[in-house]
Amino acid sequence: VIDKEMKIKSKNGNASRLNNDNKILEYIFSYIKYKFDNLFAHGLIFIIPLLTIISVFIILIFSIIYYFTKETDSYKDALWQTFTRILDPCAAAHDEGLKHRLISGIVILCGLVIVAILIGAIVTFMDEKLNELKKGHTTVIEKNHTIILGWSPKIFDIINELIIANENRRNPSIVILTSKDNSEVQYIIKDKINNSKNTRIIYRNGDPMS
Numbered sequence: 001v002i003d004k005e006m007k008i009k010s011k012n013g014n015a016s017r018l019n020n021d022n023k024i025l026e027y028i029f030s031y032i033k034y035k036f037d038n039l040f041a042h043g044l045i046f047i048i049p050l051l052t053i054i055s056v057f058i059i060l061i062f063s064i065i066y067y068f069t070k071e072t073d074s075y076k077d078a079l080w081q082t083f084t085r086i087l088d089p090c091a092a093a094h095d096e097g098l099k100h101r102l103i104s105g106i107v108i109l110c111g112l113v114i115v116a117i118l119i120g121a122i123v124t125f126m127d128e129k130l131n132e133l134k135k136g137h138t139t140v141i142e143k144n145h146t147i148i149l150g151w152s153p154k155i156f157d158i159i160n161e162l163i164i165a166n167e168n169r170r171n172p173s174i175v176i177l178t179s180k181d182n183s184e185v186q187y188i189i190k191d192k193i194n195n196s197k198n199t200r201i202i203y204r205n206g207d208p209m210s
Contacts, residue, residue: 040121047121051114058114059083062107069099086111136182136205145173149208151180156192159201166199173200177208 040047059082066078084091085107092104132138146162148155159174166172178185182205189201 044121044125047117051118055086055111055114058107058110059086062103065103069103082107086114134183136203138204140175140202140204142173142175142202144169145175145202148174148176149178151178151185156189159189159193159196163193163195163197163199167197169198171200172198173202175202175204177204177206179205179207181205 039050059079063075063078063082066072066081067075072078072081081091085104089108089112092101092108095101095104148158155176162172162174176185176189182203186203189203193201
């Protein structure tokens with residue numbers, strides 16, 4: 001009976017230790033994910049230098065491995081081999097030997113991860129910029145332009161008169177600032193104004209009274 005009780009206690013102790021270990025691992029992964037989320041929230045300005053530092057670190061580490069495993073004749077060749085394999089997986093097509101192929105495979109995998117992160121960051125950045133442009137929250141830098149504040153049914157007549165008045169002017173523009181949705185304003189005006197001639201119409205979203 002005592003042996004059975006000891007075995008049960010031992011099993012319970014092992015189970016509790018496993019649960020504690022799992023909780024520690026979950027916490028570590030959650031913490032790392034949280035830190036990465038905070039890092040990538042800074043955008044391309046932070047991501048590109050970070051990826052550059054990581055790439056340089058990988059190149060230095062694996063070039064040393066290439067050199068000391070006698071896969072290359074000089075350290076310069078080892079640096080070049082590592083650099084080319086990070087950028088181009090096809091560079092390892094003629095590698096011979098299991099050890100050389102294994103090292104090249106790890107370098108290529110690191111390179112693919114870095115490139116994938118960079119492409120994802122660029123796509124996200126471009127998507128954010130396009131959304132910002134669509135919403136009309138960017139700064140306007142124009143000279144001798146006409147600003148229309150707010151929205152009313154008479155806006156189309158005003159724009160048509162300005163287009164006629166701007167025919168003899170060089171690079172004229174009209175800036176429309178309204179609290180209405182920017183995409184909706186563009187659609188309505190393009191539907192009503194068939195030909196803006198030499199006048200550019202710029203749309204911005206905001207409070208005209210502020």
